[in-house]
Amino acid sequence: MVKGTLRTCMAGAALWVTAWAASGSTQTSASVTAQPSTNAQAIEAADNQLAASLVTAINSIDPAERRRWATQYHSTKDGAYSVEALTKMLTDISNAGHSVSLIGVKRRGEWIGVNLRAANGKTGQLRLQTDQADGNKVLGFNAYARPSTYPIPLVDKPVSREVLRAAIDERLKFAAAKDEFSGSVLVMKGDELIYKGAFGQADKNFAVPNTLDTRFHTGSMDKMFTATMIGQLIDEGKLTLDTRLAEVLPDYPNKDAAHKITIRHLLSHQSGVASNFGGSESDRFKPFERVSEQLAGFASKPLDFEPGTRADYSNEGFTILGAVLEKLTDTTFYDLVQKRIFDRAGMKNTVYYRIDEIAPLRAVGYRFPDEDFLGFGQRINNLTFMGFGYRGGANGGSYSTVGDMTLFLKALRAYKLMSPTLTETMTGLQKGYEQYGYGFLHRKLGDKTVRGHTGGGAFSGINGISRMVWENGYSVVVMGNYDAPLIEWVGDDIVKMVAAQP
Structure with missing residues (x-):
């Protein structure tokens, strides 16, 4: 119900701004169009504050600091993660990453993507579902390992087959060298073979390599x-x-x-x-x-x-x-x-x-x-x-x-x-x-x-x-x-x- 009401209000606001802009009232139009920018800045500031305090709590040697963060950002809404669950989330990140640093924050809808780097250089993204109307309280989260940024520009125009094959091979070798790729690859254009390759192991216990025949x-x-x-x-x-x-x-x-x-x-x-x-x-x-x-x-x-x-x-x-x-x-x-x-x-x-x-x-x-x-x-x-x-x-x-x-x-x-x-x-x-x-x-x-x-x-x-x-x-x-x-x-x-x- 809350989400539906919010969506309706936002749609109405958009129509209202459009109507004023069309009326030719410069002063009113300017004041109305400036509001989203102000709101965006406030949202960004709140998101950055949440992310910075999260990193501080993760890196703290005092377990009570993590619980304080969880208590501050815990939502009381039905279905939201408990204080205990959020505290465990921070503790798990601390144990795995040892000392983490913040490398980026980006919001998409009700989700905030918090990009973190561990002491060993590996990166991951923690995604927090937040309630902006309630002080950015956290409703839930998910996460995934984040691949290393590829430093070489991708081919973005027609090139020869040789150049294309080399670019594909270089991209795969970069990921494999960082242990971010293990598998097989086949690229074709119709019946024409463009690239084939295999990297990593199908079974690490017995050092069995991946091949094109691996299932x-x-x-x-x-x-x-x-x-x-x-x-x-x-x-x-x-x-x-x-x-x-x-x-x-x-x-x-x-x-x-x-x-x-x-x-x-x-x-x-x-x-x-x-x-x-x-x-x-x-x-x-x-x-x-x-x-x-x-x-x-x-x-x-x-x-x-x-x-x-x-x-x-x-x-x-x-x-x-x-x-x-x-x-x-x-x-x-x-x-x-x-x-x-x-x-x-x-x-x-x-x-x-x-x-x-x-x-x-x-x-x-x-x-x-x-x-x-x-x-x-x-x-x-x-x-x-x-x-x-x-x-x-x-x-x-x-x-x-x-x-x-x-x-x-x-x-x-x-x-x-x-x-x-x-x-x-x-x-x-x-x-x-x-x-x-x-x-x-x-x-x-x-x-x-x-x-x-x-x-x-x-x-x-x-x-x-x-x-x-x-x-x-x-x-x-x-x-x-x-x-x-x-x-x-x-x-x-x-x-x-x-x-x-x-």
């Missing part, structure tokens, strides 16, 4: 497979984007939700189905053969919001789409994806391993411990990552190679998987989740569009990108076994360079 956890990249198969059924007339869930799954436990949710809502993360990522260990490791068996863990729960009214990333939404596929084809998701995606695209090295299955060439993931959320210390293996379960499925979790993911992108752009119309619909920018289509990420880079998906996240030991610059046919697949966003940032720098090519 990495795909994370959420599999959402592209699920979305593509939904598109195929639409092409075949078995489904539409506006088909309601109840029409396909009449026994869906939440009957009211099933009559409101459409296929479009599920593909664009507008369904309101909560993403209860992880869940209990007993549920996560329970064997299953069909992804529809996973519905029992969440399908009876109430929606987080009315379908179509907002967007919130939902892994469970894609599990539902997997169940839709199984229902309409009377085939398991795994047999279906093999036949409709892997076989058609020529992907011979992509596997949905069961948790106890022998997995040749599979990379072990390495993540920062939960207490080192800024990535200041050493990594551990990701065997305890809460996202692991019995088997991957419609929302993600296969293991694949950079070569196979490149074949998928190539088949997608060649319209071997969906009709041209459906391919454009699914991969094009749509209403819903930010920079998203229907199961595909979509963003603009200059006069070009980049389509594909990322995978993995912080504290997972999983990260990668599969992206296609649609207009010039360059594909960039970067897969690795370190936390996000380290690998993603390096990969996106490569995307920027190839997007500048004709």
